[in-house]
Amino acid sequence: MANMEQDHWSRVKGRLRSTVGEDVYSSWFARMDLESVQDDSVHLSVPTRFLKSWIQAHYAERVLNAWQAEMPQVHRVDLTVRSAMRNVAPANKEAAAPAEARRTETSNNRHAPELRATATAPVSASHEALGGSPLDPRLTFASFVLGRANTLAHAAARQVAEGRRGDPVMFNPLYIHAGVGLGKTHLLQAVTWAGNSGPDRKVLYLTAEKFMYGFVAALKTQTALAFKEALRGIDVLVIDDMQFLQGKTTQAEFCHTLNALIDAGRQVVIAADRPPSDLESLDERVRSRLAGGLVVEMSSLGEELRLGILKSRVAAARAHHASFEVPEPVLDYLARTITHNGRDLEGAINRLLAHSKLNATPVTLEMAEREVRDLIRPQEPKRIKIEDIQRVVARQYNVSRSDLLSSRRTANVVRPRQVAMYLAKTLTLRSLPEIGRRFGGRDHTTVLHAVRKIEALVGKDVALQDEVETLKRQLQE
Numbered sequence: 001m002a003n004m005e006q007d008h009w010s011r012v013k014g015r016l017r018s019t020v021g022e023d024v025y026s027s028w029f030a031r032m033d034l035e036s037v038q039d040d041s042v043h044l045s046v047p048t049r050f051l052k053s054w055i056q057a058h059y060a061e062r063v064l065n066a067w068q069a070e071m072p073q074v075h076r077v078d079l080t081v082r083s084a085m086r087n088v089a090p091a092n093k094e095a096a097a098p099a100e101a102r103r104t105e106t107s108n109n110r111h112a113p114e115l116r117a118t119a120t121a122p123v124s125a126s127h128e129a130l131g132g133s134p135l136d137p138r139l140t141f142a143s144f145v146l147g148r149a150n151t152l153a154h155a156a157a158r159q160v161a162e163g164r165r166g167d168p169v170m171f172n173p174l175y176i177h178a179g180v181g182l183g184k185t186h187l188l189q190a191v192t193w194a195g196n197s198g199p200d201r202k203v204l205y206l207t208a209e210k211f212m213y214g215f216v217a218a219l220k221t222q223t224a225l226a227f228k229e230a231l232r233g234i235d236v237l238v239i240d241d242m243q244f245l246q247g248k249t250t251q252a253e254f255c256h257t258l259n260a261l262i263d264a265g266r267q268v269v270i271a272a273d274r275p276p277s278d279l280e281s282l283d284e285r286v287r288s289r290l291a292g293g294l295v296v297e298m299s300s301l302g303e304e305l306r307l308g309i310l311k312s313r314v315a316a317a318r319a320h321h322a323s324f325e326v327p328e329p330v331l332d333y334l335a336r337t338i339t340h341n342g343r344d345l346e347g348a349i350n351r352l353l354a355h356s357k358l359n360a361t362p363v364t365l366e367m368a369e370r371e372v373r374d375l376i377r378p379q380e381p382k383r384i385k386i387e388d389i390q391r392v393v394a395r396q397y398n399v400s401r402s403d404l405l406s407s408r409r410t411a412n413v414v415r416p417r418q419v420a421m422y423l424a425k426t427l428t429l430r431s432l433p434e435i436g437r438r439f440g441g442r443d444h445t446t447v448l449h450a451v452r453k454i455e456a457l458v459g460k461d462v463a464l465q466d467e468v469e470t471l472k473r474q475l476q477e
């Protein structure tokens with residue numbers, strides 16, 4: 001790019017910095033790059049979709065103004081998302097720690113820069129040479145959180161990733177299926193990063209779309225034979241989003257490739273959003289071949305797993321924003337209420353980060369409730385009312401509801417009251433002051449004390465733990 005353009009760009013950045021202030025600038029514009037200037041339009045790029053839509057929604061005008069102040073002829077600013085893949089394969093693999101994306105393309109990088117982990121898996125030169133789909137450096141085994149939903153899929157994926165050339169292939173193909181946003185792409189890319197970190201194996205990650213595109217392009221340029229040979233020369237073929245494989249010729253080609261690889265003892269790993277038998281648009285031969293290896297389902301993310309993912313996202317964000325803190329109750333609340341998929345969990349942390357950075361305020365439960373409201377889907381856990389809690393607890397401990405609200409401090413009332421407050425905190429979205437008000441106008445510190453007390457006791461006292469569990473069950477029914 002011409003030096004002059006870069007000079008303009010530096011000055012535009014300076015203007016933006018002084019209009020929006022240093023904090024906002026570093027949150028939103030620090031990773032924006034100039035791609036090109038052509039006539040009256042400027043082409044900029046950012047590493048994520050999230051950043052793109054945020055800038056478009058909030059700062060489009062200011063970015064254009066800053067350009068016009070520098071170059072009056074500019075009438076248009078285009079913003080695109082860079083892919084997460086480096087476009088130059090470094091010769092030295094150790095130096096190939098995934099870095100910020102450089103290649104411009106409207107890719108599906110769904111991961112905000114704030115969540116960039118410190119993954120250091122090398123980028124495989126062979127992967128790039130073969131035209132593999134872009135890999136996201138954050139999607140590694142190190143950042144994959146384990147839980148009941150994915151233990152088997154993870155173990156199988158690891159086994160594949162750690163295999164060596166010539167090892168007997170245990171299950172072929174390995175077919176992983178799960179609903180949207182439950183970690184398929186994460187696991188498949190983790191296999192690719194890990195598999196390519198050794199010197200002797202070539203692992204190629206392709207989305208089904210990319211496979212089709214590669215094949216169609218090869219047909220057009222009459223290099224289809226070379227394409228097939230190249231594919232057959234790899235050790236592990238990883239195909240994501242199999243449900244999108246379309247077209248008779250492509251399917252036939254895919255089937256040949258699959259057969260050739262499997263017969264040659266090469267590993268094939270596939271992910272889709274449904275089991276092979278439900279891939280209706282696929283040829284029967286392909287379906288049965290796909291079902292002939294190990295088919296593993298990843299089920300929906302349990303609460304513990306969701307909490308683990310949230311924590312790992314916060315830790316990743318803190319690597320770049322050390323002051324970003326999400327209190328435990330907020331994490332618990334998010335894990336409890338955002339139940340559908342990992343992408344929503346990631347989105348929630350991004351929003352909290354954006355909000356707390358922009359407004360320079362700490363993350364609170366109230367803020368979280370407001371910010372993620374639309375991520376909480378309809379069939380979320382039944383909304384429990386504080387009155388219900390008071391009623392059920394009073395019945396269980398044989399006291400009256402007015403006892404719970406009264407100022408009486410006898411032991412037979414104090415404990416049930418504390419349990420009720422604890423349940424109000426853990427099962428509802430009410431804030432501590434609100435709960436205090438609903439328990440006879442108590443102060444929020446009294447509620448906090450009760451919550452902590454019961455939390456501590458539940459960890460030690462099995463009988464109390466059972467009581468609390470029974471109460472929760474009754475309330476959730």
Ligand SMILES: Nc1ncnc2c1ncn2[C@@H]1O[C@H](COP(=O)(O)OP(=O)(O)OP(=O)(O)O)[C@@H](O)[C@H]1O
Pocket residue numbers: 111139143144145146150178179180181182183184185186187241273309341342343346
């Ligand atoms: N077990 C996990 N550990 C860490 N992150 C996870 C896990 N499961 C899902 N995620 C995160 O959730 C988000 C969505 O996951 P991913 O893109 O892998 O889903 P997917 O199953 O491929 O979805 P789709 O069907 O839409 O392609 C990603 O940010 C991913 O890192």
